[in-house]
């Protein structure tokens with residue numbers, strides 16, 4: 001079935017590993033990196049438009065997998081999905097029909113593999129000899145990729161809190177992303193409005209707009225700067241140019 005469409009890369013990687021020469025192992029690392037990238041992008045695409053704003057600009061596969069795991073705890077777990085009709089009395093169904101199985105690599109493993117492959121792809125590793133690339137170094141990740149390839153289902157559950165932005169876009173944030181102090185950002189680069197995560201007295205999690213100074217970047221994206229962070233340099237979310245404001249101190253004047 002190969003829902004992630006990694007087979008051409010995985011098969012080439014296995015062939016290259018079997019040759020067991022230094023340069024063929026290197027090429028195998030590259031093919032394996034492609035596999036992990038495809039898995040991350042495929043998993044991300046399963047959510048359609050409902051992804052946290054921060055992810056719409058994210059291209060680093062390990063970061064994608066990590067954020068998805070906070071947004072959807074099932075995204076990096078393997079499991080089986082069945083459906084069944086409940087009995088008339090509401091009890092659990094007696095018969096279940098298998099729908100499929102999901103196969104995932106946890107984000108910690110994913111990050112470990114992905115970084116390991118990256119480290120093998122740097123030429124400097126040869127002379128330093130700090131890491132010797134051997135075919136067995138790749139064996140566990142190949143086994144994990146084989147398992148992912150056997151998945152018959154890609155599951156995406158959406159555990160999100162959202163806000164309607166003034167620009168018309170919807171800002172989504174993962175339930176578990178609520179834990180960190182970062183702002184939620186509107187995914188529309190011409191807007192990029194910031195939202196603070198607030199838990200109301202009733203315990204509801206909501207996103208509220210943050211009072212900001214808005215700068216316009218050379219790339220035309222809007223850069224919102226929270227008023228309490230206005231002294232520090234800030235960066236465009238869209239193109240990464242960085243700026244700082246010139247601030248002028250005006251003497252206090254006493255009013256009568």
Ligand SMILES: [Zn+2]
Nearest residue numbers: 165167186191
């Ligand atoms: Zn917006």
Ligand SMILES: [Zn+2]
Nearest residue numbers: 217219236239
């Ligand atoms: Zn910019």
